[in-house]
Each structure stands twice: as structure tokens, then as C-alpha cells.
Amino acid sequence: MINIPPAFIYIIGALLIPLIRIRILKQALVLLIPAIAFWNLVNMPHGVYWTYQFLDYELILGRVDKLSMVFAYVFVIMSFIGMVYAIHIKEYGQHVAALFYVGSTLGVVFAGDLFTLFVFWEIMAIASVFLVWYRKTKASLDAGFRYVLVHLFGGCMLLAGIIIHVVTTGSIAFELFDFGTVAAKFILFGFILNAAVPPLHAWLSDAYPAATITGAVFMTAFTTKSAVYVLLRSFPGVELLVWLGAIMALYGVVYAVLENDIRRLLAYHIISQVGYMVCGVGLGSEMAINGASAHAFCHILYKSVLFMGMGAVIHVTGREKMTDLQGRDLYKKMPITLALYMVGAFSISAVPLFNGFVSKTMIGAAAGLLQRPSIELMLHLASIGTFLHTGLKLPWGVWFGLKKGDEDEIEDVKEPPFNMLLAMGIAAFLCIFTGVYPKVLYDILPYPVHYHPYAASHVVGMIQLLLLTLAAFWIYIDKLGGEATVSLDTDWFYRMFGRGCLWFCNRLLNGIRSGVQGSLSSEVISVGKISKNPYVFLEMVINSIQGKKVLYQDIINRPYNENSYRIQIGIGACAAIIFLFFLGIFYIKAG
Amino acid sequence: MVKKLKGILYISIAVVCILGFVFPNKHPHFWWQKIPVFDVVYGFIGCIVIVLVSKWLGHAWLMKKEDYYD
Structure with a gap:
């Protein structure tokens, strides 16, 4: 070490x-x-x-x-x-x-x-x-x-x-x-x-x-x-987190339905999956904590496969919108990427023998053991949404997709560089390995694990759920293609707040400034010049008393010259003598 | 091709329904976990609900043109 x-x-x-x-x-x-x-x-x-x-x-x-x-x-x-x-x-x-x-x-x-x-x-x-x-x-x-x-x-x-x-x-x-x-x-x-x-x-x-x-x-x-x-x-065990987690799991699912940007769709599914973990934290039992830790472990692996897969698509096509990718038959040109992506997709969807199955179901089971029916059903529903988007809609839209007839050709599409495929391969292998042999993961969890994911009824139940999700997807397959939109989310608040701040500073405060400057700028300049040379002010007053017509611009633009204001030395001496004279009188009187 | 795939899907759904009866849940936590085909129904209805509710929310409120923030 x-x-x-x-x-x-x-x-x-x-x-x-x-x-x-x-x-x-x-x-x-x-x-x-x-x-x-x-x-x-x-x-x-x-x-x-x-x-x-x-x-x-x-x-x-x-x-x-x-x-x-x-x-x-x-x-x-x-x-x-x-x-x-x-x-x-x-x-x-x-x-x-x-x-x-x-x-x-x-x-x-x-x-x-x-x-x-x-x-x-x-x-x-x-x-x-x-x-x-x-x-x-x-x-x-x-x-x-x-x-x-x-x-x-x-x-x-x-x-x-x-x-x-x-x-x-x-x-x-x-x-x-x-x-x-x-x-x-x-x-x-x-x-x-x-x-x-x-x-x-x-x-x-x-x-x-x-x-x-x-x-x-x-x-x-x-x-x-x-x-x-x-x-x-x-x-652990904070009740608020149970509900936040369960809501979060569904929140990501709803937004993923609407999303057209391929990586943003996956990003919403991170929110959904982290929802399971947050819910597990809130449930707080040993099994829930094990489940949350295990799910974090598995999630990191399969999510990396998914992001790497979509990253590879962006790398070779330069496109990241489903509407720009669907119907171009990319599956013919990058089948390895598709296969590796699907390993990640099956893992996140908790297909048996993939790692999501051994971790996600543990959190659901913990909710069951703690008798939390609504939480269990919410998490179950989120599983459906996960498979629907990450496992079906996204690969369908990116690699296959319905043809509308107006698709442009994407040039030079091939598999991504070898190192990208290798990284996806390593992660995909680990997804399957921990799914098939969960003991290696269960052994490092915080508490001893008393959970058997591969009970026959579990496996059958999960396959039932996923198959019928597929059936429902088939029905709505036309509706689930990408739509060229963005979805409002809570970033709206700070984006609009930022825009409001900008408006306040740029339009309001800056508007006041420029208004003031426009109407008072010549006066401000004059005051500035006069304060550099206050004598000219006296001169202007004297000129106006005497009725002389001298342009005021000429006076204030004149550079300061100390010699023009000097007086003869005799006047100074006279003033000093007068001062001394009065001082003397004052001194004698006071003495 | 599509017909063939559809056939496979129908057959597999039938098979997993039967398997649901063959392997009942031995440790149900809730009453619905005792129903052998609960996940079949829940998966189908759940998926439709997710699609319809999300699309409705999106079209009624959340989805905006791509240049919305520009």
C-alpha cells in the first residue's frame, strides 16, 4: 500500500x-x-x-x-x-x-x-x-x-x-x-x-x-x-428521502418520454435511477442500504455503457438529436456499438442476468419488507419507464426508426475508434459479470446480504413486466419518435431570474444612466472643467456684471495659467502693513 | 418479418403468463404479489399510462420550441 x-x-x-x-x-x-x-x-x-x-x-x-x-x-x-x-x-x-x-x-x-x-x-x-x-x-x-x-x-x-x-x-x-x-x-x-x-x-x-x-x-x-x-x-432512515426518491424515480421517466436530445434522455434516467438510491437511503434498513450501495455500483457501470454508446454515435455522426438520427438505418453501420449499448440498456432495465436486476430489485424488496406499498408500486412503475426509454425508445430511434422518406444521408458512419469500443466492452462485461455472479458484489456491501434475486418468481415477474412494456411500446411506436422540442424544467426559474437580472442591470439601471448622461452631460463637463480652474467662475461672474459679451466656452476651455492671476507684490506688502497696523492697535488696546 | 416478431411476442407473453402460475411468489409482501399475472397487467397498463400522461403533460405545458431560451 x-x-x-x-x-x-x-x-x-x-x-x-x-x-x-x-x-x-x-x-x-x-x-x-x-x-x-x-x-x-x-x-x-x-x-x-x-x-x-x-x-x-x-x-x-x-x-x-x-x-x-x-x-x-x-x-x-x-x-x-x-x-x-x-x-x-x-x-x-x-x-x-x-x-x-x-x-x-x-x-x-x-x-x-x-x-x-x-x-x-x-x-x-x-x-x-x-x-x-x-x-x-x-x-x-x-x-x-x-x-x-x-x-x-x-x-x-x-x-x-x-x-x-x-x-x-x-x-x-x-x-x-x-x-x-x-x-x-x-x-x-x-x-x-x-x-x-x-x-x-x-x-x-x-x-x-x-x-x-x-x-x-x-x-x-x-x-x-x-x-x-x-x-x-x-x-439513512430520513422519511423525507423515501418520498423524494420515489417521486424522483418517476420524474425522470416523464421527462425522458419528451426528450429528443439522446444524452439528455439518458441524463433524465440518471435522475430516475438515483431516485431508487435516495429512496433506499430513506428506507434506511440494512437491506435498503445494501440495495442503494449495490445499485450505485451497478448504475455507474451500466450508465457508463449507455453514455459511451450515445457518445460513440455523436462521435461518428456529429448529431445528437433523435429527429436527426432516426430512419437512417445506423444499425447496419455500427452493430457492435448497438450490441454493447443494449447490454447497458438491459442492465438498467433490470433484465435478469444483467446487473440492474441484482441491485434494483433489492430496493423494491426492502420497500416490501418495510410494508411500503405505494413506494413499491412507484418504483415498479419507474422500472417500466426505464425499459421503455433506455431499452426500447432510444435504441429504436437512434439505430432504427420509422422512415418518413425525407431523411438525409449521414456520411462516413462506421464503428467508433477501438479504444471507445474497448471501454464499452469492459463496462458491458462487468455489467453481465456482476449480473450473473452477484456474490462478488454482495460480498463487498456494507451489511450481510440475505437476498436471492434469482428466485423463480422474481425472474418470471420481471420478464412479465418487461415483455408487456415491449407490447405497449409496439402499440405507441409511431408516437414515441423524437419531437424537435425542448422541455421546460426547473432550470427555467434560474434562467429567467438570470435574464431578469440582466434586464434590470442592462435596461433599467443602464437606461437611467444613459438618460441622465444624455440630458446632463454638457453641464457635468462644464462643472468638471470649472472645478479644475475655479477662477474662471469668478471671471464669468465679473463679465456678466460688466455686461461683457465673452463666450463662456472660451473661458472654461482656457488652460489654467497661474501667471494670469498674479498681482503686483506691492499690493501684498500693503495688505501686510495694514494687517500689522490693526494688529498693533488691537494689541495696545487689549494690553 | 413484423408478423413473425408479433407472433413471437404473443407466444412469449402466453408462456410467461403460464410460468407465473407455475412459480408463485413464495414470500409476498403485498396482496398483489400473490396474483400470478399481476406484472403482466401492471407492465402493460403502466407503460400506457406513462406514455399518455407524459405526452399530455408535454404537449399541454412542458414542450417548447427548440429556440425557446435563445
Whole structure:
């Protein structure tokens, strides 16, 4: 084991990249970093490491237990997959941003105190926004600014909560919070903003589709799932989260029906899937916590396959709207991408033998054990929507699609570069592997697992549900094609608020300024000039008394010349003598 | 081709309905989990409800022209 926190393996690695000049060495380094981090994790026994004294507080950079290890494993695996997918990128700034992003996420996962948590939390927001900005379009620049402003706002709420917590309890330990306190509510606000819980979710569906093709793959994995981790750590069993999670699972589904942008559709399904995890956190039983952790693990893998698949489509076609892709028979030209995408799609839809089946159903079963009928039914309904969109509508619309007859030809469509396919292949393999052999996942979960996903009735029930979803999809297949629209979401509020601020400053305040300037500018200039040379004012008064007709512009534009105001020395001496004379009289009288 | 696929779909639905009776849920948490074909009904109706409700919400309110924010 290397005796530095896993976060710093990535951060130091990121700092080394600009120092290496040979491309192949840089590529080797970005793959080596996750490998070292993984080897380090495997050899890291549970315990508390890297504690430092800061003022009167103890900073903990390495709290290693079962919960933090589940997330750390999947984050490190995911960083490797993401780096393979992005290895062809020549712009190394993107790798640096991604490594900082992954490193700070690991910092959050192993943070044992609130200060460390907060610092890494903020680095995460700043590092990830570069993955949006590197797209270098106006849309991504705008979306990136909205993204980072929302996250910094969430960070401020978190900081406020941490400060109140530290002042009231005197402790900076990152442990269970008492939800009744004011501090906990602020902290929860910061956490659920990063978990993209509606109505605080719009940053996700706004920014992820605007990110670079490779950057979006990283973004899908880390921000929301690290938020799930901190929620599991500090707010298990909070009733509010049960309902927020269940609503969230359906919210994403509704928006996915309407969406035309292929990656935004997937982004709405991240919200939906994270809903299951948030719901699991809220349920709070051992099984629910296991389910939420397992689902985070599986979600990261299959979501990466889905985003990589859609990224590959954008990479080769340059198009990201379903309306621009459907009916072009792309399946003939990129069958491998389609096959790998479908592995991810079956996984997210919880098809038996794929990893979503072994994790998602665990949360539903936990809701059942706790006798929560409405929650169980809501999550069940969201499963239908997941298969409908990610498993049916999206691949249908992108690779097949009904022909309308007016489709243009997309030129040079072929499979994406080998490294992209390889990354998808690794992730797809892991999806199937953990689905077929769930023990490997169940063994690393926080609590012992007493759940058997492959009971015959489970499998049959799930196949029933999915087959009939397919049947219903078939009925509505004409209606479910893309429509060239955007959907209003809660980002409307801050977009309109921003526009309102701009109007207030630009139109109102600036209007007043220019109005005042227009009507009073000549007077203002005159006052300015007179105050540089106040004598001219006297001169103007004298001239007007004497009735002389001198142009006032001539007087105030005349440069100041001290000699023109000098008087003869005799007058000064005379004034001094007169003064002394009166002083003498005063002196004698007073004496 | 489409007819063939439809045939396969109908047959598979029939098969899973039968399988639902063969493998009843041994640990039902709720009454509906005892119904062997509950997921068949729920999957079909649920999917239709999702499509119709979302499309209605979208067309009535949420969906705007692509240049809405420009």
C-alpha cells in the first residue's frame, strides 16, 4: 500500500501529466493512475488513516470501512474505463480535469470530517465544469456556467450547515446527523442538490448533454453517486428521502418520454435511477442500504455503457438529436456499438442476468419488507419507464426508426475508434459479470446480504413486466419518435431570474444612466472643467456684471495659467502693513 | 418479418403468463404479489399510462420550441 490518500494518487497524477512530453507516456500514465489506485484499495485494510491536526480539529483523510470501500472500488474501476474511452483525446487538459474530478470524489468518499468533505466537494464541482467547457461551444459555455453556479450555491448551503453544526456541537466528525437540527437541514440541502433530487436537479439534465463526449462519461458516474454515498453515511432512515426518491424515480421517466436530445434522455434516467438510491437511503434498513450501495455500483457501470454508446454515435455522426438520427438505418453501420449499448440498456432495465436486476430489485424488496406499498408500486412503475426509454425508445430511434422518406444521408458512419469500443466492452462485461455472479458484489456491501434475486418468481415477474412494456411500446411506436422540442424544467426559474437580472442591470439601471448622461452631460463637463480652474467662475461672474459679451466656452476651455492671476507684490506688502497696523492697535488696546 | 416478431411476442407473453402460475411468489409482501399475472397487467397498463400522461403533460405545458431560451 502506498502511504498517501487515494485522492492524492489522482491529484498528483493529474499534476504530472503536463510535465510529460511524449504522448504515449501520457496515455500510459492516465491508465496507470487508476491501476495504482485500485491496487492500493485492494491492499487497504479497514481503519482510520491520515489524520492531521488543524487548529483544534482533527482532519481525517482516510476513513476506510465497508461503505466507503464499495463506492471507492466502483469509482476507481469507472475512472479506468473512462480513461480508456478518452485515451484518444489529444487535449490533455481534459485528462487533468477528469483526474482532479475523480480524485476529489475519492476524497469525499474517504473523508472522515466535514472540513475535508467540504474541500473535496468544491474541487469536484470546479474540476467537473471543465469537462463541460472543453466542448467549446456557446451552449456548453452557458450550461457550464449554470452548472458551476448551482453547485457553488449548493456548496454554500453545505458550508452554512457545517458551520452551524460545528458551532452548536463543537465536532467536525462526519457521522450520522440528527435530522431535527437546523444544521442538518442545510447539510441535507447541499447533499440532495448534488444527488439531483427535484426540484434541485436541473443542473444535471442541463449540463451533462452539453459536456464533451468523453467528459460526460465521467460526469455520469461521480457527482450524483458521491452524493448518494454521503446521504448513506449521514441521513439513512430520513422519511423525507423515501418520498423524494420515489417521486424522483418517476420524474425522470416523464421527462425522458419528451426528450429528443439522446444524452439528455439518458441524463433524465440518471435522475430516475438515483431516485431508487435516495429512496433506499430513506428506507434506511440494512437491506435498503445494501440495495442503494449495490445499485450505485451497478448504475455507474451500466450508465457508463449507455453514455459511451450515445457518445460513440455523436462521435461518428456529429448529431445528437433523435429527429436527426432516426430512419437512417445506423444499425447496419455500427452493430457492435448497438450490441454493447443494449447490454447497458438491459442492465438498467433490470433484465435478469444483467446487473440492474441484482441491485434494483433489492430496493423494491426492502420497500416490501418495510410494508411500503405505494413506494413499491412507484418504483415498479419507474422500472417500466426505464425499459421503455433506455431499452426500447432510444435504441429504436437512434439505430432504427420509422422512415418518413425525407431523411438525409449521414456520411462516413462506421464503428467508433477501438479504444471507445474497448471501454464499452469492459463496462458491458462487468455489467453481465456482476449480473450473473452477484456474490462478488454482495460480498463487498456494507451489511450481510440475505437476498436471492434469482428466485423463480422474481425472474418470471420481471420478464412479465418487461415483455408487456415491449407490447405497449409496439402499440405507441409511431408516437414515441423524437419531437424537435425542448422541455421546460426547473432550470427555467434560474434562467429567467438570470435574464431578469440582466434586464434590470442592462435596461433599467443602464437606461437611467444613459438618460441622465444624455440630458446632463454638457453641464457635468462644464462643472468638471470649472472645478479644475475655479477662477474662471469668478471671471464669468465679473463679465456678466460688466455686461461683457465673452463666450463662456472660451473661458472654461482656457488652460489654467497661474501667471494670469498674479498681482503686483506691492499690493501684498500693503495688505501686510495694514494687517500689522490693526494688529498693533488691537494689541495696545487689549494690553 | 413484423408478423413473425408479433407472433413471437404473443407466444412469449402466453408462456410467461403460464410460468407465473407455475412459480408463485413464495414470500409476498403485498396482496398483489400473490396474483400470478399481476406484472403482466401492471407492465402493460403502466407503460400506457406513462406514455399518455407524459405526452399530455408535454404537449399541454412542458414542450417548447427548440429556440425557446435563445
